[in-house]
Amino acid sequence: MTVTTPNAAMSVAGRALFTLAPVTALAAVLWLLATQALPLTLSWVWIPALDIELAFRIDGLSALMLLMITGVGVAVFVYAGGYLSGHPDQKRAYLLLGLFMVAMIGCVTADHVLVLFVFWEGTSLLSFLLVGFYHERQESRRSAQQSLLVTGTGGLVLLAGFIVLGQTVGSYRLSEIIVLVPTMEVTPTLTLAMGLILVGAFTKSAQFPFHFWLPNAMAAPTPVSAYLHSATMVKLGVYLLARLDPAFGEWPLWVWLLKGVGSVTAAWGMVLALRERDLKRILAWSTVATLGTLVVLVGLRGESAALAVGALLLAHALYKAPLFFVAGNIDHGAGPRLIDRLGGLRRQMPWTAAAALLAAASLAGLPLSFGFVAKDVISEAKSVGEVFTFARMANTVFGTIAVAVAGITAVRVFWLRPPPGAVRQAHEGGAALVLPPLVLGLVGLVLGMFPLLAQDLLAGAAMAMSPAGAGTALTAPLDPQPDVGSLLLGLLFGATVFLLWDRLYRGLEWLAGRTGRIGMSSIYERTLAWIPRVAAGITRRAQNGSLPVYVAWVLASVAVPLATLLWLGRGQWTWPAAEMPSAGLAGAASLVILGAVFACLMRDRLVVLLSVGLIGYGSAVMFLFLGAPDVAYTQFTMETVFVIVAAAVLLKLRRMGLDRAVPEPAWRPGALALSLLVASVLTALLLAVYATPFDPVLSEFFGEQSVPAAYGRNVVNVILVDFRALDTLGEVAVVVLSLLAALPVLQAWRRRARTPVAGGRS
C-alpha cells in the first residue's frame, strides 16, 4: 500500500528527529506535574484592543489531557515511523501530526475561550488535512471534506456561543465564567449560549445526530485514526463540556441534554458497529459510543461522576489507541481489514495478538485491566447520580457490545479458525509497529493492577470538574470491588453478541434494506448535493451572460432595499426651499441632461460613449462651480482617459465586425420602470439626506487637523495621503495588481491577432 521510492523515503534518523517532538513534550509535561503546583497560569498580551489575552491555565483536567496527548503522541509518532515507512509523504504526516499536537496542547490549556477556539479550529483543519492524507483516493477526499464541514461548522456555532456567553457573563476567561455563571439568573440569552456551545461540542465529539463523520474519517492512515479520532481530538468536545460543567451543571436543561444525547449516542453507536465488517470502522463506532458514555458521565452530578469521566478518558486512550494500532498492523501485514477475510493470525503476528488481548481486556472491562477500574467508578457514579432508565439501558447495550467488539478484535481475527477465502499470507511488522500497542497495553495493565498510581491524576482532574467552592478532595481511593455477579452477566451477554455477530449483521442489513436510506449520513449527502443545484439555478438566472441583464440586477438589488428602507422612514424629509441656480451650475446641469437624453436616443455605440462622456464632463463642471476643484480635476481626467480607452475598444470591435448598433431592448417598459424606480429612489435618498442635519464632526476634524497634524492645506489630498493613507495604498495596490493580472490576457490577445488565422473572421 505504500509507494516505495528510494530517494523519497525518510531515513531512520529523520524519523527519530520528528519523534523527538512528542518525547520532549511528554518530558515537559511530566516535569511540570512533578515540580509545579497546579493550577498554573500564564498569559501574554495578544490583541489589547479587543481585550484578548493569550491566557493559559493548567489544572488537573488539563494535566490529564496533556498526558494523554503527549503520551499517546509518542506512541503515534513511533508507530507512524513504521506504518508510513517509505511513503513519499511521510514527512508531511509527521509535520501535520506535530502541528496537531501543538493545537491540542493549546486547546486543553487555553483559559481565554477565543484562544481555545483558535486552537479548536486548528485541530479541525489539521484533521481535514490528515484524513485526506491519501489524497489520491476519492474516498479520502470525501471523508476529509465531510469531517471538515461537520466539525468546522460546529466550530463556527461554538464561536457564536462563546461570544454570546462572553458578552452576557462579562468575561471570556473560562476560570471566571465557571464562577460567574452559577450566580446568574437563567436568561434566554444564556440558554442560547449554552445551546450553541453544546452544538459545537457535540459535532467535535461525534454525538448524535452529528455522529456519522467519525467512522468515515477512518479513511485516514491508522496512526492518525488512533491519535485524532480516538485518543485526543474527538475528546475535545467532552473536555469542553467537562470544563463548563461547573458553570451549567445545575441547569436541568444542560443535565438532560447531556444525559439524553450521550445515551442515544452510546447505544446507537454500538448498534451501528454491528453493521460494519471493517475492523477500523467497528472500532470507530465503539469510539462514538464511548464518547456518548463520557457525555452522560459529564451530565451526572457528584464527584464520583467527575472521577469516572477522568478514568474513562484515560482508560479509553490506553485501550483504543492500541486497538487501532492492531488494526493498522493487520492491514499492514495481512492486507484487508474486513473481518470476513481474517482469522488465525496469532501464528503470523504473535506480538500484535498479545497487544490486542491486553487492550481488548481493558475494553471489555475484565479484572486487572484499567478498563475494569473505569467501569467500577462508572457504576459507582451511576449509583450516586440520578440516572434515568433509558440511560441505564443504553449503558447496558454499550457494555454488552463493547465486550463483543473486544472479542472481534482480539479473539476472532487472531484465535478463531480462518473463514474460507481468508488471507493466508501475513507477517508481523517491525518493532515500530509492535512496540507502541504493547507498551500502551502494558501501561493499562499496570494501572489496572495498581490503580492507586492514577489516583492523584484522576482526583486532580475531578477537582477541576467540580463546582467552584466545593473543593472537597477526592479521598475515596480507587479500589475496585469486583462484583462477580454483574461482571459475569455482562460477559455472558457480550459473549452471546460476539457469537451471534454475523447473524446480527445480516439481520440489521435486512432491516436496513427494508427501511431504505434514512439516517444522518444520507441527509448530509442530500444536503451537499442540493447546494450546488440551487447555486447553479440561481447563477443561471442572475448571470445569463447578457450585460443589460446584469446591470438590471445590480440596479434592482440596490434600488429595492433602498426603497424599502426609505418607505419605512418616510415622512422625515421635506422639499428643500427652491433657489435659483447660478448660470454656471445651470449650464453644467443642462450638459448632463443633454448627455443623458442623447445616450438614450442614439444607437451608434461610439456616439453613446461620447454622450456618456458629456454627462461626466457636465458633472465635472458642476463640481468646479460647487467649490470642489480637486474632484473636478479628477473627474475631467478620468472621463478623458475612460472615453479614449473605451473608444479604442469600440474601434477594435468595429474592425472585428462586432460593432452592431445598440439593439432595441426587448423589455423597454420594464427598463423604463426600473429606471424610474432608481431615479426616484435616488431623489428620495437625496431628500432624506437633506432632511438629516449634517454632522460636521469628520469634516471639522479634518479641517482643523490638516495643517497642524499633516502640514498640508489641501484637505482632500491630506485625507488621501495621510489620514486615510492605508485605504489609498490598498486602492493603488488593487490597480497595479489588476494590471499585472490583465497584461497576460491582453498580450495573448495581441499574439493571436498577430498570427494570421486562415479563414478567420475579419
Added chain:
Amino acid sequence: MNSRIVILAVVARPLYLVILLASLWVLLRGHNEPGGGFIGGLMAVSATILWGVAHGTTAARARLPLGDAVWPAVIGLLLAAISGVPGLLDGEAYLTHRAWTLAFVSVELKLSTVLLFDIGVYLAVWGALAGYALALLAVDEQEQEGGPA
C-alpha cells in the same frame, strides 16, 4: 507611421512635455493646493496615450520610466508601501507620516514621507493605467497595420 496624422505627430512632442511637467507640478503642489499623486498620475497617463496615438504604442512605452508600464507601477506601489515604515520605526502606527525641514544656504526644503507616498501613488497610477491603455491601443494598432486578415 504614414497613416498617422502628421499634425498630431508634430504637436505631440511639445504637448507631451507640457502635460508631463504640468502633471509633476500638480503632483508636487498637491499637498497645499488642488492636485496630488492620483490626479497627476492620470494627467501623465493622458500624455502617454497622446504619444501612443501619435507615434505608436512601442514608442510610447519606451518613453515610460524604465521603458515599460509594469516597472513604474510596481515601483510606485513599493514606494508608497515603504513610506509608511519610518512612522512604524518611531513606534507609531504604520503610515504615520514624518516630515523634516532641510535648511540650505538660503532655501528651506520641506521633505516628508507624504511626498514619497504621493510620488508612489503617481507612479503606480501612471504605470498601471498607461499599461492598460497601451495594451488596448496595441491590439487596435496591429489590426490597422496588418490590414484585414
